[in-house]
Amino acid sequence: MLDRLINDILAYNPMADVSVIKKAYEYAKNYHGDIILRFSGEAYFTHPFNVALILAELNMDVDTIAAGLLHDVVEDTNATYADIKKEFNEEIANLVDGVTKLSKVKYKSKEERQAESLRKMVIAMSKDIRVIIIKLADRLHNIRTLQYMSPEKQKEKAVETLEIYAPIANRLGMASIKWELEDLSLRYIDPEGFKDITEKVKQKRKEREEYIQGIINTLEGKLREAEIDFEISGRPKSIYSIYKKMYHKNKTFEEIYDVTAIRILVNSVRDCYGVLGTVHTLWKPMPGRFKDYIAMPKPNMYQSLHTTVISFNGEPFEIQIRTFEMHKTAELGIAAHWKYK
Numbered sequence: 001m002l003d004r005l006i007n008d009i010l011a012y013n014p015m016a017d018v019s020v021i022k023k024a025y026e027y028a029k030n031y032h033g034d035i036i037l038r039f040s041g042e043a044y045f046t047h048p049f050n051v052a053l054i055l056a057e058l059n060m061d062v063d064t065i066a067a068g069l070l071h072d073v074v075e076d077t078n079a080t081y082a083d084i085k086k087e088f089n090e091e092i093a094n095l096v097d098g099v100t101k102l103s104k105v106k107y108k109s110k111e112e113r114q115a116e117s118l119r120k121m122v123i124a125m126s127k128d129i130r131v132i133i134i135k136l137a138d139r140l141h142n143i144r145t146l147q148y149m150s151p152e153k154q155k156e157k158a159v160e161t162l163e164i165y166a167p168i169a170n171r172l173g174m175a176s177i178k179w180e181l182e183d184l185s186l187r188y189i190d191p192e193g194f195k196d197i198t199e200k201v202k203q204k205r206k207e208r209e210e211y212i213q214g215i216i217n218t219l220e221g222k223l224r225e226a227e228i229d230f231e232i233s234g235r236p237k238s239i240y241s242i243y244k245k246m247y248h249k250n251k252t253f254e255e256i257y258d259v260t261a262i263r264i265l266v267n268s269v270r271d272c273y274g275v276l277g278t279v280h281t282l283w284k285p286m287p288g289r290f291k292d293y294i295a296m297p298k299p300n301m302y303q304s305l306h307t308t309v310i311s312f313n314g315e316p317f318e319i320q321i322r323t324f325e326m327h328k329t330a331e332l333g334i335a336a337h338w339k340y341k
Helices: 002-012 018-032 046-057 062-070 081-087 090-103 110-127 129-144 151-171 175-189 191-225 239-248 269-282 324-337
Strands: 230-236 260-266 305-310 316-323
Touching: 002 018, 002 046, 002 062, 018 046, 018 062, 046 062, 046 129, 062 090, 062 129, 081 090, 090 129, 129 151, 129 175, 129 324, 151 175, 175 191, 175 239, 175 324, 191 230, 191 239, 191 260, 191 269, 260 269, 260 324, 269 305, 269 316, 316 324
Parallel strands: 260 316
Antiparallel strands: 230 260, 305 316
């Protein structure tokens, strides 16, 4: 287990001081022991370990990952803030303390949940944004293992995740975390709706596989001619984003055309606009469907060009164009800009 975590860290930060990770791993494992079981029947330590793996996927620094391993030690065992500070350092102790304080916040009404949680999160953010990132990783692993809880608890946690944690992940620009939190929450909030859309999406993607590949092949040929370095892929839209369009905008599934978006990654901003020009010479753009988030980034730092064009068969499809660096920020958000220690 430990080797996997260390290898993940060294892959993006070869100079990392992994001795801190080894120490935190042993410390947390020792304090949690094998007797405290999660609902799944696994040793409790599997939870902080998985939180640390998620933080490594986000390319976080060593102190944050160590705090991820230790994040439940003060709350669930007899270890104290002073113990963590003495064994590790003040920074790790403060991160653990911040997560512990956030975990104690309980919300009753929807309004109270939204207002109070946001206030708490903003206070924590102003001290150290990494507290929030650990908390998001903690919630993500909890919702991945929600099937082991009672139906009442499942719905309660899912609603809280959708109302509080997914919007905060969005605010921090952490799209990959946001999408997974939303999709997994929906599974428990509206199981029938989730299953229905999942099956329809699966079927539509199967039908459109050849069609999407044809578009990709056309684009690849033109971009090679223009001598642009690029990566291109068909990206499935999240289940929750489709659900929202259906239930909040009263659309049928058949009316939603952008189940898959095509994403093009390039090296420079100049190439982004060059690719956009190529796309618009190949297919007719839909009026009012072009968005330039490069010139006008979203508040959460997201940058990309979005255009919807009409294909040869008259069907609209969406294309997103951004640089590799913008893509890293789009997926990891504020975590992408964290400096390794």
